[in-house]
Amino acid sequence: MTRLIVVRLLFGALTLWAVSLVVFAATQALPGDAAQLILGRDATPERLAVLREQLNLGEPVAVQYMQWLQGIVQGDLGTSFSNRRPVAEYLASPVQSSLTLMGLSALVATPVALAVGAFSALRRDRAFDHTSSMGTLIVASIPEFVVGILLILLLGPGGLDLFPSVYARQGGPDQWILPVLTLSLAVAPPIVRMMRATMIEVLESEYVQQARLKGMSERLVLWRHAAPNAIGPVAQVVALQLAWLAGGVVAIEYLFNFPGVGKVLMDAIANRDVPLIQAVVLLIAGIYILVNLVADVIGLAANPKVRVANR
Amino acid sequence: MTQENTPDDTTALLVDGLTVIGRPSDVEIISGVSITVRRGEILGLVGESGSGKTTLGLSLLAHCKRATEISGGRVEVAGADLATLSEQGVRALRGRAVAYIPQSPASALNPALRLRTQLREALHDSSLSAGEVSERVREVLREVALPDDDAFLARYPHQLSGGQQQRVAIAMAFIGRPDVIVLDEPTTGLDVTTQAHVLDTIRRMTRDYGTAGVYISHDMAVVAGLADEIAVMYQGELVERGRTEEVMAAPGHEYTRRLLRAVPLLRTDHRPEESAPEEEPLLRVRGLSAGYGRTTVLEDIDVSVSRGECVALLGESGSGKTTLSRSVVGLHHQFSGEMLFDGARLATGSYRRTAEQRRRVQYVFQNPYEALNPRKRVRDQILGPYRHLVGRPQDPDAVVAEALERAALSASYANRFPEQLSGGERQRVCIARAVATKPDLLVCDEITSALDVSVQAEIVALLRNLQDAGMALLFVTHNIALVSNIADRVAVLNKGRIVEYGPVGEVMSAPEHEYTRALIADTPDFAPQGA
Numbered sequence: 068m069t070r071l072i073v074v075r076l077l078f079g080a081l082t083l084w085a086v087s088l089v090v091f092a093a094t095q096a097l098p099g100d101a102a103q104l105i106l107g108r109d110a111t112p113e114r115l116a117v118l119r120e121q122l123n124l125g126e127p128v129a130v131q132y133m134q135w136l137q138g139i140v141q142g143d144l145g146t147s148f149s150n151r152r153p154v155a156e157y158l159a160s161p162v163q164s165s166l167t168l169m170g171l172s173a174l175v176a177t178p179v180a181l182a183v184g185a186f187s188a189l190r191r192d193r194a195f196d197h198t199s200s201m202g203t204l205i206v207a208s209i210p211e212f213v214v215g216i217l218l219i220l221l222l223g224p225g226g227l228d229l230f231p232s233v234y235a236r237q238g239g240p241d242q243w244i245l246p247v248l249t250l251s252l253a254v255a256p257p258i259v260r261m262m263r264a265t266m267i268e269v270l271e272s273e274y275v276q277q278a279r280l281k282g283m284s285e286r287l288v289l290w291r292h293a294a295p296n297a298i299g300p301v302a303q304v305v306a307l308q309l310a311w312l313a314g315g316v317v318a319i320e321y322l323f324n325f326p327g328v329g330k331v332l333m334d335a336i337a338n339r340d341v342p343l344i345q346a347v348v349l350l351i352a353g354i355y356i357l358v359n360l361v362a363d364v365i366g367l368a369a370n371p372k373v374r375v376a377n378r
Numbered sequence: 379m380t381q382e383n384t385p386d387d388t389t390a391l392l393v394d395g396l397t398v399i400g401r402p403s404d405v406e407i408i409s410g411v412s413i414t415v416r417r418g419e420i421l422g423l424v425g426e427s428g429s430g431k432t433t434l435g436l437s438l439l440a441h442c443k444r445a446t447e448i449s450g451g452r453v454e455v456a457g458a459d460l461a462t463l464s465e466q467g468v469r470a471l472r473g474r475a476v477a478y479i480p481q482s483p484a485s486a487l488n489p490a491l492r493l494r495t496q497l498r499e500a501l502h503d504s505s506l507s508a509g510e511v512s513e514r515v516r517e518v519l520r521e522v523a524l525p526d527d528d529a530f531l532a533r534y535p536h537q538l539s540g541g542q543q544q545r546v547a548i549a550m551a552f553i554g555r556p557d558v559i560v561l562d563e564p565t566t567g568l569d570v571t572t573q574a575h576v577l578d579t580i581r582r583m584t585r586d587y588g589t590a591g592v593y594i595s596h597d598m599a600v601v602a603g604l605a606d607e608i609a610v611m612y613q614g615e616l617v618e619r620g621r622t623e624e625v626m627a628a629p630g631h632e633y634t635r636r637l638l639r640a641v642p643l644l645r646t647d648h649r650p651e652e653s654a655p656e657e658e659p660l661l662r663v664r665g666l667s668a669g670y671g672r673t674t675v676l677e678d679i680d681v682s683v684s685r686g687e688c689v690a691l692l693g694e695s696g697s698g699k700t701t702l703s704r705s706v707v708g709l710h711h712q713f714s715g716e717m718l719f720d721g722a723r724l725a726t727g728s729y730r731r732t733a734e735q736r737r738r739v740q741y742v743f744q745n746p747y748e749a750l751n752p753r754k755r756v757r758d759q760i761l762g763p764y765r766h767l768v769g770r771p772q773d774p775d776a777v778v779a780e781a782l783e784r785a786a787l788s789a790s791y792a793n794r795f796p797e798q799l800s801g802g803e804r805q806r807v808c809i810a811r812a813v814a815t816k817p818d819l820l821v822c823d824e825i826t827s828a829l830d831v832s833v834q835a836e837i838v839a840l841l842r843n844l845q846d847a848g849m850a851l852l853f854v855t856h857n858i859a860l861v862s863n864i865a866d867r868v869a870v871l872n873k874g875r876i877v878e879y880g881p882v883g884e885v886m887s888a889p890e891h892e893y894t895r896a897l898i899a900d901t902p903d904f905a906p907q908g909a
Contacts, residue, residue, distance in 0.1 A: 295491070296489065
């Protein structure tokens with residue numbers, strides 16, 4: 068199993084490298100003069116010269132890329148154009164906020180979605196199952212920022228006035244509630260549906276029937292016999308959804324004026340702040356790969372055949 | 379009915395007027411079934427698939443599959459009526475008063491749990507201390523002739539052989555010393571040698587424990603050797619019941635007689651060979667070795683099949699017989715050695731064979747429930763390979779009708795979907811699909827093992843007709859009785875090597891290899907007098 072994990076890790080690193088190529092190609096190595104493109108109407112000969120110098124545009128593309136990559140590997144993400152601060156330092160606080168937001172959403176959404184899915188499978192074709200099935204379908208079919216707007220209208224100051232709808236630096240912890248709720252609702256439906264489908268399959272299996280015929284209580288049947296066999300397939304979907312959070316957080320942060328990487332990315336795009344864009348996109352890709360890697364490992368660990376084979 | 383329900387103190391199980399209906403259609407799946415089983419005895423419950431025998435078996439534990447329910451009758455075990463008990467009450471009795479041994483332990487043992495967990499939890503609700511539970515687990519493992527050490531208990535089901543898995547399932551059922559044990563075709567997936575050991579274990583355990591057994595099976599041969607009493611199910615009703623010797627000697631119901639006739643008898647008489655194999659056989663395999671990755675499965679195989687001849691490949695699961703047949707048809711690529719078909723070399727993969735070679739060698743798969751595309755009509759299933767290998771037919775209806783006729787089905791089946799067919803009909807469609815291209819060699823991979831004994835007999839008769847019409851058959855099976863009835867020559871495979879090869883009459887009457895002798899000895903001894 069260790070070998071399998073190492074192989075997965077290597078593939079993860081390879082994917083990240085491929086992403087860095089794409090990011091670099093899309094931002095800096097485009098045909099034409101990148102400096103001209105970035106500065107647009109603000110271009111003056113002096114500023115163009117400074118920027119060309121900073122991006123090493125005089126060098127061949129391969130050398131530019133190697134220098135850029137070397138910087139990133141050493142933790143040097145470059146200097147932001149718009150505020151002249153090192154990108155790494157500038158990003159520290161938003162990254163922390165965003166990761167907290169994503170982490171909270173994952174902690175809320177995953178267990179609730181798994182429980183709802185498992186319970187739907189147990190109550191198959193009964194009221195609870197139909198309700199959750201309708202509910203997840205409706206939520207899944209609405210874009211997440213619309214869900215956010217609806218929540219603001221319903222629970223925000225304009226509606227029931229339960230929670231603040233805009234993040235403010237000096238606000239209390241309740242200002243986290245609506246962003247977390249919105250992201251959780253966006254992430255949960257596919258997990259609920261996958262958990263339900265997998266659990267139904269597992270509950271119909273002969274080993275679950277055998278457990279019942281042995282006189283196990285429904286609680287033991289569900290948690291000891293059924294759940295471990297559902298983890299593998301469901302982990303993949305959970306990972307996809309949580310990885311989606313890394314990108315999905317962008318629109319939601321904008322909606323709630325939340326000071327995270329999403330907002331930084333929006334601003335960076337508006338300012339054509341290339342080093343910042345490169346760093347944020349790489350970061351999102353990195354989270355994506357990492358979460359999927361964790362899911363792969365969980366999927367492998369949940370399979371006793373793999374667990375035993377390479378010990 | 380040859381016996382009345384007269385319960386006395388030796389009665390362990392009493393079922394009276396049990397009826398199970400489907401929801402919401404209210405169709406009776408089993409109607410008014412009454413049986414009694416005494417302590418230490420085994421009742422053989424026989425019938426074909428769909429006769430309701432598994433439904434009956436499960437309802438003895440008050441378990442109903444989805445959308446079915448017990449609508450009437452009594453199931454008395456250990457003085458309690460399971461049909462009327464609460465869910466809680468039934469749960470307390472399961473495992474201790476009545477236990478279940480499943481058909482396929484490979485799917486009934488939880489793949490994610492260690493044997494220790496699965497065995498220990500079968501002793502739920504008992505008053506034993508943790509140490510006593512461990513002691514009991516070890517004791518029952520010894521009784522089914524399995525290792526009782528910690529390393530074994532720490533294993534997962536996939537680390538056991540099929541026979542060991544079934545022993546674990548038996549141990550799991552007996553661990554709580556139940557009064558009644560329900561066995562649902564527990565030897566179906568096992569080869570004869572393992573089956574003989576498992577049946578032996580079951581017989582001994584029921585006697586030692588004084589447990590009443592209900593043994594569900596479609597195979598009269600197995601039941602005849604094991605059961606004290608036989609009950610025959612047909613379309614949800616009990617049509618015959620009596621002591622085994624009486625039912626075997628004088629079956630009262632027409633359906634019972636049909637079941638008895640359908641059992642292939644092991645023929646060990648010496649028959650003269652009908653004709654010597656011709657000079658150049660249709661298929662000649664010489665010095666073939668095959669494997670997967672670095673594992674070698676087959677070594678040094680020599681087999682030949684002549685025109686119009688049936689050659690059987692006989693062996694247990696894991697002997698390499700399916701690998702050999704897949705190599706012949708081009709589905710398994712990793713083999714070396716000589717393979718000549720009608721004088722021309724056959725390439726390792728089917729892609730590298732000519733269309734004509736592929737047309738002339740066809741394959742019928744083991745499981746007809748998986749070998750047919752559920753979304754295509756029979757007509758399209760048959761025409762698919764035909765169009766691919768022969769070309770667009772002038773008159774597709776005639777092609778389909780002829781293929782169906784050769785498989786003994788009427789042309790009216792052409793518009794059906796697989797789900798509208800029974801298991802036997804599905805396998806006939808598979809055969810029709812294979813013979814549509816008029817092949818010279820038909821490779822049959824265990825094609826009867828997923829079917830009821832009564833249906834097996836029909837399929838075998840069908841194959842014999844095809845053979846009489848000049849087709850050569852390579853018949854892969856683990857059923858030695860079947861081989862003795864259908865094959866002209868037989869190759870016995872053991873651990874990837876052919877240990878015996880010759881005319882079937884000679885091999886059966888004077889087996890030279892010890893392995894062949896063991897196979898013949900382990901086959902259930904079955905001799906119906908009245909049939």
